[in-house]
Structures are given as structure tokens and as C-alpha cells.
Amino acid sequence: MLDKKSFLILALVFMLSGMGLASQSYASELERFDIPLNSPSFYEDWQEPTSLYGKPLEVAKAKLVTGIYEGQPVIALRLIMSAGWHSYWYFPGAAGIAPRFEWGASPYFSVGEPLFLPPKRFKEPGGPTYGYDGDTVIFIPLTFKGAFENRDETAFSLSLTLTLGLCKDICIPASFTFSEHITLKDIRNSLDQKWVSNALTALPKPSNDELFVKEISFFENNLQVAIAGENLTRPDVFIAGRDGDFFDEPEIVSKSSTLWIFSVPAVPVDGDFSGRVLEFVVQDTSGAVFQTRRVQSKKSVNE
Incomplete structure (x- = not known):
């Protein structure tokens, strides 16, 4: 059985060991975030x-x-x-x-x-x-x-x-x-x-010829979004609207190195997206862009 002096020495050893582990963990966190x-x-x-x-x-x-x-x-x-x-x-x-x-x-x-x-x-x-x-x-x-x-x-x-x-x-x-x-x-x-x-550098930049929303239309509860650019690899699109608007996950309709067309199941809070301006963030391997675009009311997006 430990006497009081031995107990205090043992407790101090454990405390110092713990501080060392905490310092190592904190240093790892700093390195992980490049600080x-x-x-x-x-x-x-x-x-x-x-x-x-x-x-x-x-x-x-x-x-x-x-x-x-x-x-x-x-x-x-x-x-x-x-x-x-x-x-x-x-x-x-x-x-x-x-x-x-x-x-x-x-x-x-x-x-x-x-x-x-x-x-x-x-x-x-x-x-x-x-x-x-x-x-x-x-x-x-x-x-x-x-x-x-x-x-x-x-x-x-x-x-x-x-x-x-x-x-x-x-x-x-x-x-x-x-x-x-x-x-x-x-x-x-x-x-x-x-x-x-x-x-x-990770902020979306203004859309440009290398990556942009070419056209968008709304028909039968689907937004059809055409993403155009140069050497497109795997673009993804995020849409922001009014509070209460619903946008499901984009589905690929067709794709090429210069044009991807997505169908996005969508429900507008006010009954119709036609004529409304939506905000888009489009991301590909080359980076991300920001753009606003007015929704057209027609069945399909043409190249």
C-alpha cells in the first residue's frame, strides 16, 4: 500500500505524462491545418x-x-x-x-x-x-x-x-x-x-468561359441546368433560392468535355421557378465559380 508521499509522486508522474500527450495531440492538430x-x-x-x-x-x-x-x-x-x-x-x-x-x-x-x-x-x-x-x-x-x-x-x-x-x-x-x-x-x-x-483562394470566383451556367429551365418539377466550359471533368452544381425552395440531388442527363446537362428535381416555395433569378455555385476540378441566372420556362436545354 502506498504512503502519502509515494502517492503524490505517482500522481505527479501521471499528470506530466498526460500533459505530454496533450501537447503532442495539439501539435498534430496545428500541422493538420497547416498553421x-x-x-x-x-x-x-x-x-x-x-x-x-x-x-x-x-x-x-x-x-x-x-x-x-x-x-x-x-x-x-x-x-x-x-x-x-x-x-x-x-x-x-x-x-x-x-x-x-x-x-x-x-x-x-x-x-x-x-x-x-x-x-x-x-x-x-x-x-x-x-x-x-x-x-x-x-x-x-x-x-x-x-x-x-x-x-x-x-x-x-x-x-x-x-x-x-x-x-x-x-x-x-x-x-x-x-x-x-x-x-x-x-x-x-x-x-x-x-x-x-x-x-x-478557395472562394468561388465569378463565372467565366472556362466554367459557367449556360442555361436553366423549369418544366414539370425539374430544373434542367446546362454547365458549360473547357475540359470539364466532373462538375457539380449547388443552387440557392428562396427560403422554402427545395432542390434535390442533380442527376446527369448528358455530358461531354464542354457541356454537362443536369436534371434537378425541384419544388418552388411560390409554385413556379420560371422567371426567377437563382444563385449557383459550380465546382469542377479546376475550381469553383459563382453565378446568378434567370430561369426560363421551356422543356429542355439545347446545346
Whole structure:
């Protein structure tokens, strides 16, 4: 039987061993997400979400990082979810909870529309949903007002409440709360700029001759979508409409190196898609593009 002194020594050995294992695990996580081990920002300011009942949820973590995008300040909201959990795109699909952003009022800047990475498709009993798992990021551009653009060292307050759905077997409404005091100098000299710049390359670009939605029509509860481009390999299409619109998984009608035609079973919330403008994210091995297109009312899409 151990005496008190021996017991304390043994407990200390186990505690130090555990710290070593935890450090190794954390270092592996840093390497997995290509964040330098000496990046101080990774170790600070991560937030865990809370449920609507105020209880912490240990299934995700998020933080705000800053950088420059096309010459303007940008906030990157980085979200990491545990294995098996996912969140949603701004158009969540058949079910789910789209992210909602509530910003604190500021006399210094205005907030642009969030920029989302191309989503993934998740199969659900009621139909496909669209979102993200693992490690993802949402970008929010900032526009500073008037003379404040030249006040690099003046601190300003940045506050945000993000509400979103975190889902596995069930979907849990959750929220993150952020409150930061930063300066324009901090943003322009961000230690995270390299990571932000790399992540920004995954954003959908404007459609172009290499990849675009050529035509779309609606007939008998099906959208027919023609995706055109150069050297098409395996394009996929995600459609965003109004709340309540339903888009099933695209089915391939025909394909070639320059044109793929999909049939998408769809139910409009208002009875008809004809004449409406829908938003598209089209992804192929060459990258992803974003486009809006007005729906035609005819039976088929012709090459």
C-alpha cells in the first residue's frame, strides 16, 4: 500500500505524462491545418459555442482572424468542428439552420455580405442539405468610414454574435460571441495574413468561359441546368433560392468535355421557378465559380 508521499509522486508522474500527450495531440492538430506551430494567434481567442439553453457545446470552436482581401480589411471567421459534425451554407437545403450574423453597431466601419466557400452536400432523410464539416472559414469584408482609414493605431470595438446549426444525429442551434478591440494596423500587419490569403483562394470566383451556367429551365418539377466550359471533368452544381425552395440531388442527363446537362428535381416555395433569378455555385476540378441566372420556362436545354 502506498504512503502519502509515494502517492503524490505517482500522481505527479501521471499528470506530466498526460500533459505530454496533450501537447503532442495539439501539435498534430496545428500541422493538420497547416498553421505554423509558432503562430501565437492559434493558441488564443478560440471560442466554444453555447446552446440556446446556455450550455457549452464541446463539438466545435471558432475564432476571428484578420487580413487584407483585394486591398480591403477582411474578417475571417474560422470554424473547426469535431468528427461527424457539420454546419450549414447560407442556403441550408431541405433542412438546417443558416448562419446568422449580429454585429454590434460601430461608427467606424460597415460590414459586407459574408463570403462562403463552396459547400458540401449531405444526405438527409428529407432531402439533401448543404454545408461544411471539419475546418472551414467564412469571410466578412469591412469598409471603414471617412478619415478613420488613416488612423492606423486607433483601437475600435468589433463585436459579433454568430448563430448557426451544429448537426450530427440531431441539429443543435448554437451561438458564438466575439468581442475584440483591434486597430487597422493590427489588420494590415496580421500574423494570419498568409493563412487568410491561402484560404481566400478557395472562394468561388465569378463565372467565366472556362466554367459557367449556360442555361436553366423549369418544366414539370425539374430544373434542367446546362454547365458549360473547357475540359470539364466532373462538375457539380449547388443552387440557392428562396427560403422554402427545395432542390434535390442533380442527376446527369448528358455530358461531354464542354457541356454537362443536369436534371434537378425541384419544388418552388411560390409554385413556379420560371422567371426567377437563382444563385449557383459550380465546382469542377479546376475550381469553383459563382453565378446568378434567370430561369426560363421551356422543356429542355439545347446545346
